[in-house]
Amino acid sequence: MTTSRPNFKPLRILLSEGTSTSAREAVTVLGLAGHVVDVCDPAGAGLARFSRFVRTYHRCPGMRENPLGFLRFIENLLATGDYDVLLPIHEQGFLFARVQERLIPLAGLALPSFASYRAAHSKAGFSRMLSELGLPQPETRIVAGADALRAAVRFPCVIKTTIGTASRGVWVVRDDADLALAMRELEAGNGFAGEVLVQARVAGATEKAQGVFCRGELVGFHATRQIMEGAGGGDAIKRGVRRDRVRDDLAAIGRHLAWHGALSIDFIMPDDDSGPFYIDCNPRLVEPMAAWLAGIDLVDLLLRISLGETPEVAPATREGVVTHQAIQVLLGSAQRGGSRRGLLRICRDIWCRGGDYVGSTEELTPVRMDWLSAVPLVMTAVLLLVSPGLSHVLAKRGWGQHLLDARTVATIESEAF
Template sequence: MADSAQLRNPLRVLVSEGNSTSAREAITILGLSGHLIEVCDPSPYCLARFSRFVRKFHRCPGLRDDPVGFLGFIERLLTARHFDVLLPIHEQGLLFARVQQRLEVRVGLALPSFASYRTAHSKAGFSRLLDQFGLPQPDTQIVKFADELRDAVRFPSVVKTSVGTASRGIWFVRNQADLESALQDLSANGAFADEVLVQGLVAGTTEKAQAVFCRGKLIGFHAYRQIAAGAGGGEAIKQSVSRPQVRAHLATIGEKLAWHGALSVDYILPDDSATPLLIDCNPRLVEPMSAYLAGIDLAGLLLQVSQGEMPAPLSESRAGVRTHLAMQALLGCASRGGTRGDLTRECWRLLIGGGPYAESAEELTPVRLDWISAVPLALTAICLLVAPKLVVTLARKGWGEHLLDLRSIRLIESENFR
């Protein structure tokens, strides 16, 4: 476990959403460090409600459906109550970067320019950035029409919408039937109003890395490998790894974009090559508990940067530290067709720390540290044991109103946005 990034006094932190796994993990880390945490979210039953570390919950408009209303709520809250740091733990960062100057006079905030944020947030923008800097990625084409996509696809491929997170907007196209299904979904969702990416499907291992930057300088880095998948391709079991080459790539990206704050990437280590291929970018911290348990407190480091400090770069996190998310493990078991018996066995392994969970620490619902986190974990287990097919409904609860869509992005980008 990391030695928490120590500031002179506990800070009052406003976390801008409470339903993502990333927010839930950041709350645990900051709470263990003694900071005073308040959370905004449209859902009264979001994950953050089930934490002893949350001092106060504020129900707010949804970012996706009402970005203007959400921003107004945040600004009124900052006026009414004192906060030292506003933490854009998810896609709220795009909105906050758009009005950064207004917010920075009221609260500590670590974000790059809006142009840099938008480049990293867009899959097409990130791909062009990699080309510009000569950084490795799979063979990629960017298209805007269905006919262009048909011409670009070479089986097997991955098709991605330019906007999408939490594993949304991704299709694996291995044959003509997959292509037709993807085209039907893309057309139905209006994806061709924006850009669509076609990438060669690379056989290999998917890993993720995350970093914190201060004025373009990388000051904290952590990487991990997926050991077992949960629902929707998210991680159920992870193991920390040492990836100096990926660290160098991230440092280059951060320097060129003058990045300030948190930045994460996904990449593939191909079976036939030692060169990691960058495949996605998230302008935020993604599930920072893995780094914390491997000895590096990225969430605490982000608070220091938000306060205007210039921390010294942290040493590398420990490789080989295994962690898991019990809720994701259960959802993953059910999504792969697991029966009640399979789920019962998975619950038992999680309870006793057996099988793949041996010498692994819980990230998302650390009951020993935060007993209230047992509530969403127990409810997930009960629902799946009663009806394993509920996995689809439960997994979609993570795709909430805290996520942006093309309409809300266009509104935030518009010249007259206030």
């Protein structure tokens, strides 16, 4: 898929981080469209560093430990006048929404009000919003404190802190042993300082939908079903699906929040089609290559909205488009106890497009179009073949300084910020 707009002019894009899978896929979409891409990230070797599409990789202060230093770094770069659009690809949107009046004069930026962003970013806030809108979710209780949590638990369930992404702050609890582990980790991580959600476990397939909004109106939409789970519950293999009801519900959420920019939701679709049951919200794009391969460039829509345009509503994407992330496949297999021989077989099948990968397209490390992306893929494969037990360590490398925690959220929300 390539851009077909007349009089296309490459834009100069500043991407707010380069460690996440979403950032790496956005780099590919932007690069294939011909845009100039610079990346900010505190990590020395984020995924986006290994791409021929990245012009400059700026090492910056970590947002989690130093949100003000990170903001000043971004402002200084934008003040040079070298960028047309600031693209908040991950949780940096929380910070940027808080101070967007300072950023908008420096570059194009598409974000809702801070109040709307905060409502979508908080798991408790999202649950309350679903109740207000009458949209389906698993049976949910929002509690504060260890005693209230114990009283609310009914096996099986899922416990979540109100702040957390990339599967941080989420525990699947099936029995007393799982509950004891969750309680210990909540205590150790000061998780009881805020609200905690207890949700009934719903059986079914995990699906995701994402859209781009222009002043509260949905202009682009794509949904996928998880076919194979990767590390931390992420999608190792996914398939595009048609979900008209989810599109309508996402549109309702966006209108309620007067959303401007990208918004994604996770949901469970039971086998009897009694769903969907909405379980999470991410106020951003999530891994946009699958949508791009299915016929819609959500990143381009986001750029156009950032520049003040009002794009027409995009047509529906193609169903059945299957994509995979080789790194996630390898990490997920190793975490499930896969052997070295099994990992070698996966590497062969992925490269030869055999087995589970017949008809599937690599979305995270597209080696055939961006040879530098082979570096993190090969390193991951080699390390796992040496020691499959390293999978948990490697997966946690994605939980970097570009992500928020409760303390950082409180700092950004404070009047003094």
